[in-house]
Amino acid sequence: MKNLLCLTLLLFSHFALAQSPESSTMIRIAELEISPEHLDEYLSILKKEAEASVRLEPGVICIYPMYEQEKPTQIRLLEIYSSREAYESHLKTPHFLEYKNSTLHMVQSLRLIDMSAIDPASMSAIFRKINP
Amino acid sequence: MKNLLCLTLLLFSHFALAQSPESSTMIRIAELEISPEHLDEYLSILKKEAEASVRLEPGVICIYPMYEQEKPTQIRLLEIYSSREAYESHLKTPHFLEYKNSTLHMVQSLRLIDMSAIDPASMSAIFRKINP
Numbered sequence: 001m002k003n004l005l006c007l008t009l010l011l012f013s014h015f016a017l018a019q020s021p022e023s024s025t026m027i028r029i030a031e032l033e034i035s036p037e038h039l040d041e042y043l044s045i046l047k048k049e050a051e052a053s054v055r056l057e058p059g060v061i062c063i064y065p066m067y068e069q070e071k072p073t074q075i076r077l078l079e080i081y082s083s084r085e086a087y088e089s090h091l092k093t094p095h096f097l098e099y100k101n102s103t104l105h106m107v108q109s110l111r112l113i114d115m116s117a118i119d120p121a122s123m124s125a126i127f128r129k130i131n132p
Numbered sequence: 133m134k135n136l137l138c139l140t141l142l143l144f145s146h147f148a149l150a151q152s153p154e155s156s157t158m159i160r161i162a163e164l165e166i167s168p169e170h171l172d173e174y175l176s177i178l179k180k181e182a183e184a185s186v187r188l189e190p191g192v193i194c195i196y197p198m199y200e201q202e203k204p205t206q207i208r209l210l211e212i213y214s215s216r217e218a219y220e221s222h223l224k225t226p227h228f229l230e231y232k233n234s235t236l237h238m239v240q241s242l243r244l245i246d247m248s249a250i251d252p253a254s255m256s257a258i259f260r261k262i263n264p
Contacts (some may be wrong), residue, residue: 027198029208043250050250066159066247076161076247099248115208118179127249 012016014129025061026087030077031111038106039073057093059086125127139152157193162209165256170238171205180208181231189225191218205240 033040050063061080068074079088090096180210182195193212200206213219222228 001251030199047250065250066161067250069246069248114201116201118175118182118199 026079026081026084027115027117028077028079028081029113029115030075030079031109031113032075032077032107033109034073034075034106035108036073038103042075042103042106043067045099045103049095050077052095053090053093056095057086057090059083060090112131152187155216157211158211158216159247159249160209160211160213161245161247162207162211163241163245164207164209164239165241166205166207166238167240168205174235175199175206177231177235181227182209184227185222185225188227189218189222191215192222210211 046065050065053060053063059082061082062078064078066076066078068076081090139173151230176195182197185195191214193214194210196210198208198210214220
């Protein structure tokens with residue numbers, strides 16, 4: 001598995017950068033705080049939603065959920081969509097609507113942060129090393 | 133590239149979970165604020181350091197740097213090391229020490245957050261779908 005994760009991220013960024021602006025990749029970090037009494041239930045629902053999104057939606061490249069070890073009610077998701085259209089489509093899926101409606105009262109705060117990957121051009125040496 | 137990123141993350145989590153606690157994976161989000169006048173120079177140095185770390189260190193699974201689109205001085209890194217030992221070793225490498233020393237005056241704040249991936253067991257359906 002050495003470097004496979006990062007290579008995949010970089011390869012993905014590489015291909016994404018080659019696309020037109022209209023279909024550009026959307027990278028986001030979602031920051032959520034969950035009420036402690038609902039945490040277990042929330043994690044269970046989130047896992048199902050992330051799994052269904054990646055499995056059913058071609059435009060959902062990744063929804064990777066994590067929690068802070070020292071504050072497990074602090075959830076972070078790395079979300080990558082192939083385009084803004086793919087994200088808008090995601091918001092209308094039954095599994096997302098089910099997740100949203102069933103967890104609304106569990107979420108104490110939500111911050112959605114649009115991110116950009118730092119230019120991966122300098123990583124071309126890695127591609128050449130793996131695929132000389 | 134459909135789902136390859138997430139599958140890699142999940143496969144990695146899967147293998148990592150099978151390891152002993154002594155060699156358990158370290159997942160971290162680093163949050164940095166960079167002084168605006170040094171941003172370009174900082175990004176250039178960070179790119180070099182991330183590239184060298186992934187290329188030269190077997191235990192550096194990923195250093196994936198991003199910046200906030202609305203506040204480009206806000207940097208986020210998803211860092212994954214194969215173990216705490218791999219991380220401790222990373223801190224002693226020439227490329228990390230060079231990065232650290234040359235950017236110390238550019239970093240206005242730094243927060244290192246230890247994360248856990250939410251249990252990927254529910255994702256086994258994806259593995260079966262791709263590898264039936």
